[in-house]
Amino acid sequence: MSSNEGAKWLPRKDVIIIGSGWAGSTLATSLDETKHSITVISPETTTPYTPLLASAACGLYEFNLVETPIRHTNKKIKFVKAEVEGIDCKAKTVRCIPAFDDLSVKDFVLQYDIVVIAPGSTNNTFNTPGVSEHAVFLRNAKDAMKIASRIQDCFEKASISGLTDAQKHSLLHFVIVGAGPTGVEVSSELSDLFSSSYASLYPHLKPYVSIAVHDVANQVLSGFDTKPQDYAIGSFTKRNVEVLTGSHIERVEKNCLYTKENGKISAGLVIWATGNKSTALVDSLPVKKTPRNPRILTDSFLRVYTPSSELVDGAYAIGDAADVEDARLPTTAEVECQKAKYLAKALNGKIDREFRYQQAAIVAYLGQNDGVVSGKKDYSGPQAWIAWRSKNFLWTRTWRQKVLIVIGWALDLVTGRSIAPR
Ligand SMILES: Cc1cc2nc3c(=O)[nH]c(=O)nc-3n(C[C@H](O)[C@H](O)[C@H](O)COP(=O)(O)OP(=O)(O)OC[C@H]3O[C@@H](n4cnc5c(N)ncnc54)[C@H](O)[C@@H]3O)c2cc1C
Numbered sequence: 001m002s003s004n005e006g007a008k009w010l011p012r013k014d015v016i017i018i019g020s021g022w023a024g025s026t027l028a029t030s031l032d033e034t035k036h037s038i039t040v041i042s043p044e045t046t047t048p049y050t051p052l053l054a055s056a057a058c059g060l061y062e063f064n065l066v067e068t069p070i071r072h073t074n075k076k077i078k079f080v081k082a083e084v085e086g087i088d089c090k091a092k093t094v095r096c097i098p099a100f101d102d103l104s105v106k107d108f109v110l111q112y113d114i115v116v117i118a119p120g121s122t123n124n125t126f127n128t129p130g131v132s133e134h135a136v137f138l139r140n141a142k143d144a145m146k147i148a149s150r151i152q153d154c155f156e157k158a159s160i161s162g163l164t165d166a167q168k169h170s171l172l173h174f175v176i177v178g179a180g181p182t183g184v185e186v187s188s189e190l191s192d193l194f195s196s197s198y199a200s201l202y203p204h205l206k207p208y209v210s211i212a213v214h215d216v217a218n219q220v221l222s223g224f225d226t227k228p229q230d231y232a233i234g235s236f237t238k239r240n241v242e243v244l245t246g247s248h249i250e251r252v253e254k255n256c257l258y259t260k261e262n263g264k265i266s267a268g269l270v271i272w273a274t275g276n277k278s279t280a281l282v283d284s285l286p287v288k289k290t291p292r293n294p295r296i297l298t299d300s301f302l303r304v305y306t307p308s309s310e311l312v313d314g315a316y317a318i319g320d321a322a323d324v325e326d327a328r329l330p331t332t333a334e335v336e337c338q339k340a341k342y343l344a345k346a347l348n349g350k351i352d353r354e355f356r357y358q359q360a361a362i363v364a365y366l367g368q369n370d371g372v373v374s375g376k377k378d379y380s381g382p383q384a385w386i387a388w389r390s391k392n393f394l395w396t397r398t399w400r401q402k403v404l405i406v407i408g409w410a411l412d413l414v415t416g417r418s419i420a421p422r
Contacts (some may be wrong), residue, residue, distance in 0.1 A: 117317040370382065
């Protein structure tokens, strides 16, 4: 009898996974279904491939390529479209609110043997007035779609006759707040889009287009070494992307933002990419957390502690929402997938050692087939761009998507981006 046949006779454990992002979905697809009854609870039915979102917003990939549904036909994962509002660790239950406001059921409770908390993080606006109302974020395929449509609107508005030069300059000034890897990649993709497809579609507007990246810090690409950071600044200069480090955003209003250093700056679109803050669920949970920008603090087996440092029975935390004691790991998909795969192996009974993060290379795209790689070995230029493209391919999970990614690259070369077909 194989070990799987043996497992069929043991009662399966009810595993509830909170969140359908990189962490939750990787765990759900890696758990052994013969040993676990897996339920994912999330208000989102898909997992976004976040590293591909900036490219999708700028027309390189179709939007359905940059996310994948959590429900699988060949994997027994139960999915509940709801938000978890609270966890009762003694009763081993989670209280959920359906993600629909037209249902008679307003809340419900589910029982678990094991709960894995992976609700990720949300956009950090640093309480800057007007950001939520007037800036756009980039977290999922819907956001990417919104950015694509707002960019096009700016160009169409600026094409209406009768506008002054100053009005055209304002409409076609694109501001990215945050010069971390996400902000850098968004600005690079925008610069590619404007210098290629949009330059052909809107040749009359070329002299009016500008991109600026603002960051309160004094460098770009935090998390990378100094050499790639300097290289990125040089690359921005070559592409006429203005970099304003030490820039303090005071507020964002309709079609403009105000900085302490430069006062009012008119802009057609402000993309806010300044990092993460904890979710309402993590804020409300009575568990041990990191002191600043709270994340759930786990031991090296990814188990959750009470505030008085006792282990909570059957509770684990992974993803951006959690950090490992004494590890201070960055909030990246790379880290979150490693944690999820480790936890799946541990729960499947395949390993009993502690979690150890294997340092992976970090890659950022800089536009025009250029990039930087850091983490293991630093390098830049076309090789780094190839590394970035290969990673794009590796991030996708289904063969269908992998094939479509390669077709997307080929079509981009032959027929141009989907928004500007030849
Ligand atoms: C634009 C962008 C580009 C990026 N590029 C890279 C990259 O190139 N390489 C890299 O390594 N990392 C990258 N990252 C970082 C990476 O995406 C994150 O580290 C990763 O998404 C974290 O995964 P997660 O599952 O913890 O959280 P998330 O992906 O944020 O998922 C959390 C899930 O939990 C759900 N949820 C929230 N609250 C609740 C609740 N109360 N109840 C139920 N469900 C809830 C959310 O709806 C969501 O589905 C990028 C991030 C962004 C935004």
